[in-house]
Amino acid sequence: MKNYCSFLLFLSLWACKDVAYLTPEQVKIPSSYTEDAPLIAQDSLTPSDSTILDSYRFFFKDSLLVALIDTALAQNQDISIALARLEQTRAGITLTNGIRLPDAGVIFNNGVRKFGAYTVDGVGNYDTQFSPNLSDLQQIPNLVPEFYVGIYSSWEIDLWGKLKQQKKAALQRYLSSEEAKNMILSGVVSELSHAYFTLVTLDRELQIIRQHIALQESSLAMVEAQLLSGHTTALAIQLLSAQLLNAKHLLIEVEQQILERENTINRLLGRYPTPIRRTDAAIDHTATAALSSGVPATLLQRRPDIRSAEHSLLASNADLKSARAAFYPTLLLTGTMGLQSFRASVFFDLPASLAFNVLGGLTQPLLNRRQLKAQLMEQNGRQKEAYIVYEKTILNAFSEVYQLLQLQENLQKMTALKEEEVRNLTASVNSAKDLFFSGRCTYLEINTAQAKLLETQIELNNLWQRIQLNQINLYKAIGGAWY
Numbered sequence: 001m002k003n004y005c006s007f008l009l010f011l012s013l014w015a016c017k018d019v020a021y022l023t024p025e026q027v028k029i030p031s032s033y034t035e036d037a038p039l040i041a042q043d044s045l046t047p048s049d050s051t052i053l054d055s056y057r058f059f060f061k062d063s064l065l066v067a068l069i070d071t072a073l074a075q076n077q078d079i080s081i082a083l084a085r086l087e088q089t090r091a092g093i094t095l096t097n098g099i100r101l102p103d104a105g106v107i108f109n110n111g112v113r114k115f116g117a118y119t120v121d122g123v124g125n126y127d128t129q130f131s132p133n134l135s136d137l138q139q140i141p142n143l144v145p146e147f148y149v150g151i152y153s154s155w156e157i158d159l160w161g162k163l164k165q166q167k168k169a170a171l172q173r174y175l176s177s178e179e180a181k182n183m184i185l186s187g188v189v190s191e192l193s194h195a196y197f198t199l200v201t202l203d204r205e206l207q208i209i210r211q212h213i214a215l216q217e218s219s220l221a222m223v224e225a226q227l228l229s230g231h232t233t234a235l236a237i238q239l240l241s242a243q244l245l246n247a248k249h250l251l252i253e254v255e256q257q258i259l260e261r262e263n264t265i266n267r268l269l270g271r272y273p274t275p276i277r278r279t280d281a282a283i284d285h286t287a288t289a290a291l292s293s294g295v296p297a298t299l300l301q302r303r304p305d306i307r308s309a310e311h312s313l314l315a316s317n318a319d320l321k322s323a324r325a326a327f328y329p330t331l332l333l334t335g336t337m338g339l340q341s342f343r344a345s346v347f348f349d350l351p352a353s354l355a356f357n358v359l360g361g362l363t364q365p366l367l368n369r370r371q372l373k374a375q376l377m378e379q380n381g382r383q384k385e386a387y388i389v390y391e392k393t394i395l396n397a398f399s400e401v402y403q404l405l406q407l408q409e410n411l412q413k414m415t416a417l418k419e420e421e422v423r424n425l426t427a428s429v430n431s432a433k434d435l436f437f438s439g440r441c442t443y444l445e446i447n448t449a450q451a452k453l454l455e456t457q458i459e460l461n462n463l464w465q466r467i468q469l470n471q472i473n474l475y476k477a478i479g480g481a482w483y
Helices: 002-015 047-054 063-075 077-097 120-130 162-228 234-268 297-302 304-325 369-437 443-477
Strands: 103-114 143-157 330-341 354-363
Touching (some): 162 304, 162 443
16 A cells, blocks of 8 residues: 555656746846946835825825726726636635635435346345344335435545645635725826826916917007008008918917817726816926835835736746646545435434445546646646736836836926027017017017917926826836725
């Protein structure tokens, strides 16, 4: 018997000798985003930065936006779907919670049997009628009733940790689904905040265009006065009027964009079209809390996509261990106990009606080893895939944060230059008017200065928007909490 068990164990070990386990610790995470010019230090975040990352309530300074986010988290359909899927995954944990415990149940049997006269059972039952050792109650009738009430139990002893790994895999899948839900939360809130700041930007653009229309109307009235005095021509009136019409056309186009953006926000809020309350359309840089330029690489592990990939890798690792343990012998204990009788009158006659059986078995798969090998190969491939996905997710996260940090710095420089350009163009418009009255410049110079000022103001407005959206993207990229 000892030699037989040793042989079975040898077969099990030989069948899966080439399996290698992959873990998240084997993925090398760099301490900085670039090797030649590190942008991050492990202690670069201040305590206030850490607080900002704990909740979007600390990150966004706009209370109206925070209220919209609260509504979206409660009513958004995509989030509700994610929560429903999470409940489905939780069923896997419920299923495996008692997988290592004995299974037990109750049996109720009631029936009747008749054996053929020329069968072993039939002849034996008939012969009991003539046995002097049996009482009348023990003699078996021609039609044999069957009464049985009892309990049964079966227990697979987890000698090699197969059931334990199955339970661990179910838990890791649930945790991965939890992080997938957080990814959806992050996506919804990020999209909502993008739409909100785009809406504020459009409001500001609308205000700029209206100011420009008023400026053009003033210039047109000035040129019309010059036309009456004979100091200019009708061509100037025509060009300035065309520019004014173009500005009014642009105004209507922006109003349509505002309507579409409000509709997007309402969809994310899970409600029908409703006016969106928002902050005053003034350009400033206090809409979001500023994140410090240095971001520790370890913070990337807060990202739900990285944590989801990590849990998926751990689940596939546990599945592989379970598939390997399937090659080992299985110890199964079974048993039943209850009251059994073919006469109802003696069913409760104890201990005569008591019946039980206990069986312990050690089984080793031999003929279906090809199926077990296929399952092992499949799980091994899935583990390798999960490892590569985890590695790729980290690489993408580093690339994303590096790009956003660089963009943040460049946007600040671009904004400073554009603000200076707006100041110069505003002065040029005023100068052009003065020079026009003194006859030292033409209406074309006024027209050009005003058109360039409008273009530059809109560009500056768009830069403010890009700064806010980049801050949101950076907050999301380094694992800021949206819940």
